[in-house]
Amino acid sequence: MSPSASDEQGRHIVIVGGGVIGVCSAYYITRLIPDAKVTLIEGTEIAAAASGKSGGFLALDWCDSGPLGKLARKSFALHAELAAELDGPRHYDYRLLDTWQIEADFEDREVVDGKATGRKGPKRAVKGAEAVPWLDTTRVLQTTVTGNHSSTAQVTPAKFARTVMKAAQANGAKLVIGTVRGLRLENGRVHAVKVISDGRRRDISCTDVVLAMGPWSAQAKEWLPLPNLNMLDTRAHSVVLLPKEPVPAQALFVNMKVGTGYAEPEVYPRSDGTVYLCGEADEVKLPPTAAQVEPADEATQRLVRCAHLLSPTHLGNTKPIREQACFLPTLVDGRPAIGKLGPGASNVVMATGHTCWGILNSPATGLVVAELLAGLEPSVGLSKFDTKRLL
Ligand SMILES: Cc1cc2nc3c(=O)[nH]c(=O)nc-3n(C[C@H](O)[C@H](O)[C@H](O)COP(=O)(O)OP(=O)(O)OC[C@H]3O[C@@H](n4cnc5c(N)ncnc54)[C@H](O)[C@@H]3O)c2cc1C
Structure with missing residues (x-):
């Protein structure tokens, strides 16, 4: 069941992971669900991993023959929109090439x-x-x-991720530098995230969780019944x-x-x-x-x-x-996993497994994550990225 507009006030969406997938999720959530409280928890710093060290190459149609085709086309267009909104050429070297x-x-x-x-x-x-x-x-x-110039472009990924996070923060999102060590579950829903931050353990209560931990996503196997989540x-x-x-x-x-x-x-x-x-x-x-x-x-x-x-x-x-x-x-089958986890963790959205196309696909992934949480039909069909295969 999706929350009604009046529920949004009490909503607290926690995102785990400050790579491009996490920060784009934060950005689009703050835009689509403006009344929700949004907290992104990152263990090291924004773009500490692949999202800060990768190529940043973007292609409109190179994924057309595989499962990523529609996501990539949508994302290539969203990159152009974001570059216009956030002054991408100046802040993160966005350009066509x-x-x-x-x-x-x-x-x-x-x-x-x-x-x-x-x-x-x-x-x-x-x-x-x-x-x-x-x-x-x-x-x-x-x-x-x-x-x-109509089919390929590029960004500098670390600058892109930091700019998008800054925009999410300007929309009200909070950044916590800390490591998530587990989830508190009750009746098949996560009600708090266990965090170590500044050397202290604490629980951050939440109504929804987005797991965007990149190659560290298999940690979630210890927190949730996801026996087939292998990376x-x-x-x-x-x-x-x-x-x-x-x-x-x-x-x-x-x-x-x-x-x-x-x-x-x-x-x-x-x-x-x-x-x-x-x-x-x-x-x-x-x-x-x-x-x-x-x-x-x-x-x-x-x-x-x-x-x-x-x-x-x-x-x-x-x-x-x-x-x-x-x-x-x-992920072992090479396809991303994007979607709600369903029974056992009904308020958790997973967004991981973007292999060598995560910078390209981060805006569309962030958008569909936000749409799922807002109870909207995702702009891109997610059947190819079904999270049921992780159960
Ligand atoms: C060499 C190389 C070149 C690439 N070139 C391109 C390219 O040109 N174009 C393209 O589209 N893609 C490219 N990619 C792929 C792209 O970089 C990745 O798909 C993308 O960065 C993945 O983003 P992510 O947010 O899923 O994961 P990551 O960037 O790995 O971020 C995950 C974050 O989660 C944090 N985290 C994990 N566990 C926890 C926890 N328990 N608590 C708190 N925080 C946690 C980590 O610290 C990390 O910051 C390239 C990849 C590589 C390796």
Whole structure:
């Protein structure tokens, strides 16, 4: 049963997790249910995990062939709306950009002291390589346009998350830095969230809970009957470089032969003048908190080496200003879980499992979470993200 308008006064919605999914939920809840009290509880800081360390690449139609298609299209449009409302270009580097798939061959190239060297002489540039003149075009085998100003865009995720949280706070939401350790249940409803904050244990009473804990979502198995809530432990690495010369707004998905192996870095020049590269995923145990996630040096060095090889003129010999890692929130079946949990926890909404598309899909997810709590029909059908599969 959805609460009536007169109930809203006494409503207290608690959101657990201050990644993009949590903050977008907070923002849309404050807009759709303005009389409800909203508290977001975050263990480390806003955007402490993937939401602060990911690429921030947005695509209108790249998810069309899978379950995320409609959510992604809605979210791409909401990103444009949010950017207009919150001055995204200024506050979080929102912009439209061109996107390329690049095949490159550096089999005979090495990086010595940050400079690319090679035994063989340069190859001839292929047709189309002139479109990406900041790369070593003599090594580019193929270029394919995969996005343009109507279908691809980007944000700087940490700035995006903080801006959206600030907007939610301006609408009345409260932020508590603390770790949720459990839920108090009575008659199949959560009536309080157990929190450790400032070294003290306390209960925060609530009428509704949103669980948006990203890769830490499996903690909820200890709190609620969710035996099938299982997540993969996938860590991915990234580096941020300051180029020697300005780099055009071209996102690159690169497939490159390096020595005897291959690398597939994603390269995102940002409007703040930096260049972000990510890739190099591995399976390691998820640490207890976002603050404890560390990168593997070899992995970040491989990314830096890719940057030096790809663009000796702009990125050669540059040192990273950030080397970092974060975990992808991935449920074992690869699909997000978005929706109410039903009997046993009837006032809990789950929003997790956005894998490598969480920045793109955060506004639409936040909106549907708010719609569910407001008793409205969700703007995007949620059958593909059904939470029953976690029970
Ligand atoms: C390298 C990399 C690149 C990526 N690039 C892109 C991209 O270009 N485009 C895109 O759309 N997506 C991208 N993604 C995916 C995207 O970053 C994630 O899907 C998204 O950030 C997940 O957001 P989230 O809010 O679910 O989780 P998170 O960002 O992980 O946030 C979860 C938060 O919950 C908090 N938390 C957990 N448990 C508790 C607790 N008990 N109490 C209090 N707080 C708690 C954590 O501290 C954390 O801050 C990328 C991911 C990676 C790893």
